[in-house]
Amino acid sequence: MKEKLLCIDPYANEEDVIRISELDIENRLDRISIHGSVDITKDQQGLEYAFALKRQIDTIVEYLKKQALPEKISVENVAKEVKNPFDS
8 A cells, every 4th residue: 555645734844845756845934845846647646646736735725824924925045154064
């Protein structure tokens, strides 16, 4: 039996990532990032991918509907440049 693809708890942390074929859905505190692609083929695998994607999007939408949301937020890149420890 195949393992079912799970849903992330939207906006809960900066760690969770689920993968649907080559599509990554990354959890963030202020956004959900979706990268890559998935082929929804006309077979059982395609149906599983479609349900997994729908389940995740439905979870995100239900979460957002319950929030008092601002019109738009500013998304900033929080990556910091660090000194190379191997650089002399």
